[in-house]
Amino acid sequence: MKTRTLIAALACTAAFQAPVAHAADDPGVLIACGTTAEDRVTSRGDALVRSQSWLDAQVPYSQQACHENEYGSYRTDCSGYVSMAWGLTHSRTTATLRDVATEIPRADLRPGDALLASYHAALFVRWADEAQSEPVVREQTGPDGAPPVERKWTAQTASAYTPIRYYRVTEG
Template sequence: MNTRILVAVLACTATLHAPVAQAADGPEKLVACATTQADRATSRSETQTRSQSWLDQRVPYSQQACHRNDFGDYRTDCSGYLSMAWGLTHSRTTSTLHEVATEVPRADLLPGDALVHHNHAALFIRWADAARTEPVVREHTGPDGEPPVERKWTAETANAYTPLRYNNVVEDSALAHSAVG
């Protein structure tokens, strides 16, 4: 695993459990961002638009902050970023994303799917190679203050992650056919 990805994984480790902020009176409280009534049906092209919004806005990474834009109010860490891209009711953690998604074969990844490790999550954008081994992903990693990025992962890095598909994804036929690029 290259050093840059290792730093990303370590930075997102705390999202294994929901981020917490110490209350003045002692007990820890979850950082709460606004919620919606239901997880939305989100098209693959919408996941791209939604995730691009945080890249364009250079939303700073934090496990204890929320960001609100036209797409909602979500925690600004890796799983909050994926929750926003998918249009979930609230910011999930890396350990609860599987509750709204299904594992898929790695070779079947399409734009808007995810690659999730027990302590980091990234949005799949496309394959960088025809062999479908090196994904291009969008991810929100630390350290604090860094904006989300789009980058190519090595096959070795990708193989450490579980491919997931959001249960309420709506297929875009043109987008699904252009998954390599």
């Protein structure tokens, strides 16, 4: 129980776009969300449709819960949200999303890519400005019970994140 309490206390949150550390342990070990046989090949459009499903359902944030819909069952935190959007076999953590993605130049960000830090992950939707410094993202943020949001990040916030691309994304 102490581990669950620690995980909940260290939940990834960007409600105020402030860094919060993740627990070193993978919460997926404690939370038995469903899995699929293999990571999906996912188009950029599919990733946006899948991510919109949680916005529409107002899925509440929690590192101790799963949400199941037509796209599978995933942990309802930031990395679980990106895992669901990409169609991964299971909910990854901010530390393990890199295992299925590659770092890309910021200028190459496209819808369905992600912005990642050790404490948070968000799905890239589009640029809000011509200078490509302020991304619009979709993210599952805390505190517990808060629904996912789509919002514009400041250039300063975005600069703290590494752009990554899912290894099985297609342009279709």
